[in-house]
Amino acid sequence: MELLVTALQSGLASLAAYLAAHVLLCLVPAFFIAGALSALVPQQSILRFLGPDAPKYVSYPAAAGAGSLLAVCSCTVQPLFAGIYGKGAGLGPAITFLFFAPAANILALSYTGVALGADFAIARILLALVFGIGIGLLMALLFRGDEKARSPMPEAFSDGGIPRRNLAFVGTLVALLIAGTLKVDWLQAELARVTLAWDGAAAAQALLDRLVPVDELRGAEGLSLQGLALIVLLGLIGAVAWRGLGKVDEGFNRLTAVSLGLTFATLAFAALGVRAGSEGLGITVTVRTLAVAVLCGLLLPQARRFEAWDMQQWLWETWRFVKMIFPLLVVGVFLVGVVRTFIQPEWIQAIAGSNTVLANLAGVVFGVFMYFPTLVEVPIAKMFLSLGMHPGPLIAYLMADPELSLQSILITSAIIGKLKAWTYVGLVALFATAAGLAYGAWVDGMAFATLALMVGGGLAVLLLALRLIERRRPC
Amino acid sequence: MLIKILGTGCAKCNRLEQLTREAVAELGIDATFEHVKEMDRIMAYPVMTTPALVIDEAVKVSGRMPSREEIVGWLKP
Numbered sequence: 001m002e003l004l005v006t007a008l009q010s011g012l013a014s015l016a017a018y019l020a021a022h023v024l025l026c027l028v029p030a031f032f033i034a035g036a037l038s039a040l041v042p043q044q045s046i047l048r049f050l051g052p053d054a055p056k057y058v059s060y061p062a063a064a065g066a067g068s069l070l071a072v073c074s075c076t077v078q079p080l081f082a083g084i085y086g087k088g089a090g091l092g093p094a095i096t097f098l099f100f101a102p103a104a105n106i107l108a109l110s111y112t113g114v115a116l117g118a119d120f121a122i123a124r125i126l127l128a129l130v131f132g133i134g135i136g137l138l139m140a141l142l143f144r145g146d147e148k149a150r151s152p153m154p155e156a157f158s159d160g161g162i163p164r165r166n167l168a169f170v171g172t173l174v175a176l177l178i179a180g181t182l183k184v185d186w187l188q189a190e191l192a193r194v195t196l197a198w199d200g201a202a203a204a205q206a207l208l209d210r211l212v213p214v215d216e217l218r219g220a221e222g223l224s225l226q227g228l229a230l231i232v233l234l235g236l237i238g239a240v241a242w243r244g245l246g247k248v249d250e251g252f253n254r255l256t257a258v259s260l261g262l263t264f265a266t267l268a269f270a271a272l273g274v275r276a277g278s279e280g281l282g283i284t285v286t287v288r289t290l291a292v293a294v295l296c297g298l299l300l301p302q303a304r305r306f307e308a309w310d311m312q313q314w315l316w317e318t319w320r321f322v323k324m325i326f327p328l329l330v331v332g333v334f335l336v337g338v339v340r341t342f343i344q345p346e347w348i349q350a351i352a353g354s355n356t357v358l359a360n361l362a363g364v365v366f367g368v369f370m371y372f373p374t375l376v377e378v379p380i381a382k383m384f385l386s387l388g389m390h391p392g393p394l395i396a397y398l399m400a401d402p403e404l405s406l407q408s409i410l411i412t413s414a415i416i417g418k419l420k421a422w423t424y425v426g427l428v429a430l431f432a433t434a435a436g437l438a439y440g441a442w443v444d445g446m447a448f449a450t451l452a453l454m455v456g457g458g459l460a461v462l463l464l465a466l467r468l469i470e471r472r473r474p475c
Numbered sequence: 476m477l478i479k480i481l482g483t484g485c486a487k488c489n490r491l492e493q494l495t496r497e498a499v500a501e502l503g504i505d506a507t508f509e510h511v512k513e514m515d516r517i518m519a520y521p522v523m524t525t526p527a528l529v530i531d532e533a534v535k536v537s538g539r540m541p542s543r544e545e546i547v548g549w550l551k552p
Contacts, residue, residue, distance in 0.1 A: 039540070042538065042539060043539070044538065076524065078514070079483060079514070079522075079524060080523060080524060082514055082518055083518065083522070086518055087518070087521075088523070249490070307542075
C-alpha cells in the first residue's frame with residue numbers, strides 16, 4: 001500500500017515538475033513553431049531540391065532539411081517518403097529523410113535540449129545528420145541495381161519559394177524559443193528586482209517541498225511557487241484555447257485573442273525569476289524576461305501583414321499538434337514518474353553505466369522493442385540519465401527509439417519492400433550503437449579530432465568495401 | 476464534376492474534404508466525391524504531399540490547405 005502511494009506521488013511529482021519546468025518556455029513556443037512550419041512553409045519550397053535530377057550533394061542535405069522542417073507529424077512522413085522514393089531523388093535521400101525526421105524535428109529537439117541539456121540536443125541532431133546521410137548512401141549503394149519500381153516524375157517538383165514575411169515570422173518564433181530556454185549567463189543577467197511582502201511565502205514553499213520532494217539522486221526536481229502558478233495558468237490557457245484555437249478556422253473569435261494574450265503573458269511570467277524568502281517573494285526581471293516580452297510583442301505587427309486565412313491555419317495547426325501530442329506526453333510523463341520508483345539505480349548502472357559496446361547495444365535493443373509515442377522518449381531518457389545511465393548508451397537509445405518502431409518498420413516495408421526495410425532496420429541498429437559509442441567516447445574525454453577521424457574513417461571504409469563488392473559482382 | 480481528395484486519413488485531409496463540400500454546396504454544383512486513401516493510388520498523381528485536391532483529374536493543390544475562396548475559384552466553370 002505504501003509502495004503504491006509512493007509510486008503515485010512520484011508520478012504526480014514528475015508531472016508537476018514537467019508542466020512547470022519544461023512545458024512553457026520550451027514546448028509552448030515549439031508547438032507554435034511546428035504549427036507555423038506546417039501552415040506557413042510551402043512544402044514545395046524544400047521538395048524542389050529532391051527531384052529525380054537533383055545532384056547528390058543537394059538531395060541528401062535537402063532530405064535532412066525536409067525531415068526536420070516538414071515532417072512534424074507522422075501523417076506527412078509516409079507520403080513524403082513514398083514520394084521521394086518513387087518519384088524523386090530515390091531510395092538514398094528517402095532513407096535519410098526517414099531517419100532524420102523523428103530525431104530532429106523542432107519539437108523533439110527543443111524538448112531534448114531543455115530536459116536533458118543542450119549538449120544532448122546538439123549531439124542528437126549532429127549524429128542523426130551524419131548517420132542519416134551515411135545510411136541513405138549505404139542503402140542507395142546496396143540496392144543500386146534495383147530501380148525498376150521507380151517512376152520519376154519531375155513535374156511533381158515544381159518551383160516554389162518561401163515568402164520573406166513567412167521566414168521572418170518563423171524566425172521570430174524560433175528566437176522566442178531560444179531566448180526562453182538557452183542557458184547562458186548574459187540572458188540571466190539581472191535588470192531589476194522587487195520584493196513583494198508576503199509572510200507566508202517561505203511556509204508555502206516549504207509545504208510544496210513536502211508535497212513534491214526534491215530528490216537530486218532520482219532526478220525529481222520539486223515544484224516552486226512560480227511553477228504552481230504556471231500550472232494554473234496553463235490549465236486556464238487550455239480551457240480557453242479549446243474554443244479559441246480549436247475553432248479558429250471558422251474565423252477569429254473573442255476567445256482566440258484571450259488565449260493568445262494569456263499565452264504571451266504566461267510566457268513572460270515564466271521568464272521572470274521568482275524566489276520565496278523569509279521576507280516575501282523576491283521577483284527579478286532578467287534580460288530573458290525582457291527578450292521574451294519583446295519577441296512576443298514583435299509577433300503582433302508581423303501577424304497583421306499576413307492574410308487572415310494564413311494566421312487561422314497557423315493557429316489551427318498549432319492547436320492540432322497540441323491536441324495530438326500533449327495528452328500522450330502527460331500520460332507518458334506520469335507513468336515514467338511511477339515506474340521510476342520501481343527501478344533500482346544499480347540495475348541501470350550495471351547494464352549501461354559505462355560506455356561499452358554491450359551497453360550501447362542494450363540501449364538500442366530497449367529502443368527497438370519499446371514503442372513510445374512521439375516525444376515520450378525524452379522523459380524516459382531523462383529518467384535513465386538520473387538513474388546513472390552513461391550518456392553514450394543514452395544517445396544510442398535516443399537514436400534507436402523513434403527510428404525503429406514496429407509501425408515505422410511496417411510502413412517502410414510496404415513502400416520499399418521487406419528486404420530493403422529489414423536492411424534499413426539492421427543498419428539503424430548498427431549505426432545507433434556506433435553513434436552511442438562515439439558520443440560516449442567524447443563525453444569520456446576523447447579529443448574531437450580523433451573521434452571525427454574514427455567516425456569518418458569508419459564510414460569511408462564501409463562505403464569503399466561496398467563499392468568493391470558491387471564491382472566484383474558480374475552484371 | 477469528379478472531386479477527389481487525396482490523403483491518408485489525417486486531420487488536414489478531412490478538413491479539406493469538409494471545406495470542399497461546403498464550397499460545392501454553396502455553389503450548388505453537382506459533384507461526386509471520392510476520398511482516396513490508398514498510398515499507391517495517391518502516388519499515381521504528380522503530388523508529393525497530402526492533402527491534395529484533384530478536380531476532374533487535375534491536381535489543384537497539394538501539401539497545404541487552400542482557403543475557401545480558392546476552392547470556389549477552382550469549382551466555378
